[in-house]
Amino acid sequence: MTIDDYVRENQQQFINLLANFVSQKSLSQTGEGIQTTVKFLKELLEQFIHAKVEIIETAGNPIIIATLSPEKDNEYLFYGHYDVQLPGKLAEWKVKPFKLTQRDGRLYGRGTGDNKGQLVAQICGFYVYQQLYGELPFTARILIEGEEEIGSPHLLQTVRALKDPYLNNLSAVFVMDGSMSQSGDHVLRLGNRGVLSFRLGVRTNESALHSGNFGNVSKNAAVELMRVLNKLINPLTGQCRIKEFYKEVVEPSSQEREWLSSLPSPYNIPAPIYKDKFDYYYRLMFQPSMTINGLSSGYEGDGVKTIIPGKATAIIDCRLVANQTCDEVIKLINNTLKAELNEEQIQIKYLVKLDPVKIAASNPLIPRLVSTITEATGKALIEPVMPGSVPNYIWKDIIGIPPFTIPLANYDQHNHAPNENITIDAFLDGIKIITYLCRNLNSK
Known part of the structure; x- marks a missing residue:
């Protein structure tokens, strides 16, 4: 029996496994369902694929390490995560978020795309x-x-x-996370942008002031925040105003440009600011960004409240590219706002730090991985960099192995949003990709 036939004949069994997994809430933001999910996965890994499983306690949620076929000459790491985002407003869901629902060729539920569906596809x-x-x-x-x-x-x-004990003989790591191409084709990603997130706060007074009594004579925290943000971001172009921010940026190689030219043209991009297809991918993969995620200050309710805000806050993220590091960008930001920090006019709290990663275009595993995805699904694209951010720097910088990202979920999976889903075809293709990968990784 072929791999394709076996997967199709057993697809309901695999969907049932995903349904059981989705019913485990595993909310890392609140801790709800974490322990029962770990127990569920341990039993699944031991009973379904006969893995040796270790539960590693951390200062936060446990990490699961499972081993298959120990003591072989070659070792590879497969990474995934069992936690999911909060469901958000239930009224915006057309299904129950923690009950797998099949509809119109899709499997709906929190985690179906990110990352429970992709993790179950690996296991299957x-x-x-x-x-x-x-x-x-x-x-x-x-x-x-x-x-x-x-x-x-x-x-x-x-x-x-x-x-x-576990990770010192590895040849590579495979990360099954993210979304495939907007065209519906599967992709191999050779890197990812990093992310540095921070909260920027301004406080001019302990409380709001009356705008009639204090307008023109007291500072406005919202205005002060805009002044500070103007030192970081050009409001006309959206580009970072810190010149050194772009100093380490490296242009794509000829091979990377060729890969970009083979990617599909983007469509339905909201409020586009790019010039053409190349510029679209160039901005997402080879250019860093500094983005205001949210602003908060003063009165935001109905009607009028004539006040001068006493405090204002902005949440900002920087997406970083190869050769940049979070620590170096922090130095640039702190130096740019040195006067305000020294005078305690502002407060900065750094929230998330993930350095970027990029694998050399000459890595010898690339052709084999492309061939594997093509064999399993009919086509494979190569994206030199994933625009989003995952902790792949840990594998490259700490373990010393190249991380390859092979997303198994559809582009419109709505991860982190209501009505998250994975198409049945994407789910089954993911199972086939892993099976073919096991068959093709029989030598270095």
């Missing part, structure tokens, strides 16, 4: 290989964390502690 892919071919031709380490949705605050220190 190992199962299919075992059923058709027996023991894996390499040792697989499956690392599943429970804090990805809150910035993986304990992953780095845990990986450092796990390096010697």
Whole structure:
């Protein structure tokens, strides 16, 4: 029996596994359902694919390490996460977020796209290989964390502690997260942008002031915040005003430009500011950004309240590209706002730090991975950089292995939003990709 036939014949069994997983809430922001989810996964990994499972306690949520086919010559790491985002407003969901619902060729529920559907596809892919071919031709380490949705605050220190017992003989890591191309084609991503998030606060008074009594004579926190933001971001172009911010940016190579030219043209992009297809991908993959995520100050209710705000806050993120580091950008920001910080006019709290990663275009595994995805699904695109941010720097900088991202969810999965979903075709394709990958990773 072929891989494709076996996956199709057993698809309901695989969907049922996902349904059971989705019913586990696993909310890292609140802690709800974390322990029951860990128990569920441990039993699934042990009973379904006969893995040896270790539960690693951290200062936050546990990390799961599962091993298949130990003591083979080659070892590869497969990364995923079991935690999910909060469901948000239930009224905006057309299904119950923690009950898998099949509708119009899609599987709906929180985590179906990010990352429970992709994680179950991995596990089912190992199962299919075992059923058709027996023991894996390499040792697989499956690392599943429970804090990805809150910035993986304990992953780095845990990986450092796990390096010697579990992670010191690895050849590469495969990250099944994110979305495939807008065209519906599967992609291989060779890197990702980093992210630095921070909260910028201005306080001019302990409370709001009457605008008639104090207008023109007292500082306005909202205006002061705008002045400070103007030192960081050009409001006309949206570009960062710190010149050194772009100093380390490296232009795409000829091979990377060729890969970009093969990507589909973007469409339905809200309020576009790019020039053409190349500029679209260039901005997303090879240019850093500084983005205001939110602003808060003063009265925001109905009607009128004539006040001068006493405090104002902005949340900002920087998406970083290869050769930039969060620590260096922090220095640039602090130096730009040195006067305000020294005079305690502003407060900055850095919230998330993930450095960028990019694999060399000459890496010898790339052709094999492209061939594997093509064999499983019919086509494979290469994206030199994932525009989003994942903690892949940990694998490259701490473990010393290249991370390859192979997203298994559809582009319109609505992750982090109401009505999150994964198409049945994407789910089954993901299982096939993992099965073919197991078959093709039989040598270095």
